[in-house]
Amino acid sequence: MLNPVFSTKHLRDMTPLFYEIIHKTRDAIMSRVQAGSQNEKGAAVELDMLSWMGRTTLEVLGQAGLGYSFDPLTQDVADDFATAVKELLYVFRLSRSYSVRHVGDLPLTLFSLLLGRLGRAPFDSPQMAKSIVYRLLLPLAVKFGTPSFRRRVLDMIQLPSIQRLKDISDILHARSVLIFNEKKEALARGDDAVKHQIGEGRDIMSILLRENMMASEEDKLQDEELIGQVSTMILAGMDTTANSLARILQLLAERPDAQERLREEITHAIEIEGHGDTLDFDRLLELPYLDAVCRETLRVYPGVASVFRDTTKDTILPLSEPIRGIDGTLMPAIAVPKGTRVVGDIYGMTFIGGGRACIGFKFAQVEIKTVLCVLLQHFKFEPTGKPIAWNFAAVQYPTVGKESTFPELPLKVSLLRP
Numbered sequence: 282m283l284n285p286v287f288s289t290k291h292l293r294d295m296t297p298l299f300y301e302i303i304h305k306t307r308d309a310i311m312s313r314v315q316a317g318s319q320n321e322k323g324a325a326v327e328l329d330m331l332s333w334m335g336r337t338t339l340e341v342l343g344q345a346g347l348g349y350s351f352d353p354l355t356q357d358v359a360d361d362f363a364t365a366v367k368e369l370l371y372v373f374r375l376s377r378s379y380s381v382r383h384v385g386d387l388p389l390t391l392f393s394l395l396l397g398r399l400g401r402a403p404f405d406s407p408q409m410a411k412s413i414v415y416r417l418l419l420p421l422a423v424k425f426g427t428p429s430f431r432r433r434v435l436d437m438i439q440l441p442s443i444q445r446l447k448d449i450s451d452i453l454h455a456r457s458v459l460i461f462n463e464k465k466e467a468l469a470r471g472d473d474a475v476k477h478q479i480g481e482g483r484d485i486m487s488i489l490l491r492e493n494m495m496a497s498e499e500d501k502l503q504d505e506e507l508i509g510q511v512s513t514m515i516l517a518g519m520d521t522t523a524n525s526l527a528r529i530l531q532l533l534a535e536r537p538d539a540q541e542r543l544r545e546e547i548t549h550a551i552e553i554e555g556h557g558d559t560l561d562f563d564r565l566l567e568l569p570y571l572d573a574v575c576r577e578t579l580r581v582y583p584g585v586a587s588v589f590r591d592t593t594k595d596t597i598l599p600l601s602e603p604i605r606g607i608d609g610t611l612m613p614a615i616a617v618p619k620g621t622r623v624v625g626d627i628y629g630m631t632f633i634g635g636g637r638a639c640i641g642f643k644f645a646q647v648e649i650k651t652v653l654c655v656l657l658q659h660f661k662f663e664p665t666g667k668p669i670a671w672n673f674a675a676v677q678y679p680t681v682g683k684e685s686t687f688p689e690l691p692l693k694v695s696l697l698r699p
């Protein structure tokens with residue numbers, strides 16, 4: 282049902298909307314650079330480009346995906362949904378503290394300690410390993426008792442990360458219901474009401490709702506399933522694209538020759554057939570160096586480094602070279618029985634393949650290219666000299682140094698035409 286809205290034809294139609302949002306990012310960055318370089322015309326200003334890319338990708342997904350605006354971009358207004366989405370991937374770095382307020386809390390406090398201990402295994406492991414136990418436990422936990430019973434149990438678990446996770450899930454659900462109901466009511470009121478909404482009914486969610494109305498009874502998705510698509514789309518498409526963009530900007534800052542070559546390719550194409558600082562969908566996708574920069578960065582640095590898969594039948598996993606088993610035998614391959622949970626490393630397969638491949642591959646590709654096309658015509662990016670470390674997590678993210686847990690990518694940004 283979702284495939285047509287991720288098609289080339291639909292993305293071509295959506296490209297002007299992408300540019301509209303990216304122009305707001307461009308203007309916002311421009312005003313920050315101008316304000317920061319008031320005393321010295323053309324001076325570079327340090328900006329957190331990860332945050333700007335996150336705000337941009339959320340707004341693109343909001344408007345093009347859901348027909349909903351989360352962030353005006355022109356002002357700095359905190360949105361609880363946006364904050365919750367960002368925190369979800371990093372929530373496991375919250376410190377742990379336990380308290381026994383009542384003797385009846387004791388069993389749950391002990392359970393919390395055990396969960397905290399499991400969640401920390403191995404003790405100083407990266408973010409990914411810390412969250413793995415929870416990711417394995419959660420699908421089992423939702424089958425346990427009624428929702429109100431599960432909530433009461435959660436309320437009693439004295440773990441900051443679990444409590445924050447519960448709040449995040451409430452925030453995501455409440456906004457998803459609100460967005461869904463607005464769309465549903467507009468569709469029920471007819472075409473005129475839809476035209477007055479953000480995205481004018483061309484967004485993915487509106488199309489999905491319309492398709493669902495026409496679907497046969499057996500194919501129809503329930504309201505709960507449609508509501509679930511809101512956070513699925515934002516979670517799957519926001520940080521993955523933003524962090525990939527941040528990685529590209531960091532590499533371009535470190536390789537001024539590549540940055541200049543890419544800028545020349547874009548400005549040359551704009552001179553011949555641009556409209557303002559934008560290029561048509563087809564022309565943009567044809568630019569060979571832009572394509573090479575994007576593909577190669579995504580290939581070498583996949584944002585999602587590992588995925589979970591369950592084997593549906595017994596299989597043999599061939600190895601490039603034999604490994605020694607714990608009993609000392611050399612094995613050229615590993616036998617994997619049906620039903621095994623495999624945590625797969627996907628280096629070189631950024632969007633994965635097969636039936637569960639990333640549906641947003643083309644969407645991300647167009648978004649990344651439109652952002653680079655606009656930003657590189659106005660700004661120059663340079664490293665700040667601060668050490669940037671990339672952290673292994675559900676979606677890899679940069680921090681200043683290895684010790685920091687705060688996701689950020691500071692870069693020196695200056696105007697090309699001050």
Ligand code: HEM
Pocket residue numbers: 342346513514517518519521522525583584585587588589631632633636637638639640641642644645
């Ligand atoms: C550079 C950006 C992106 C990367 C690296 C990426 C990567 C991935 C990967 C590896 C998966 C498989 C995950 C798994 O099975 O555990 C996936 C799934 C998915 N992606 Fe993306 N993605 C990106 C952008 C997007 C965008 C922009 C959207 C939506 C507009 C999106 C929507 C989805 C959805 C809905 C799934 C789930 C598909 C399913 O389970 O059937 N992704 N993505």
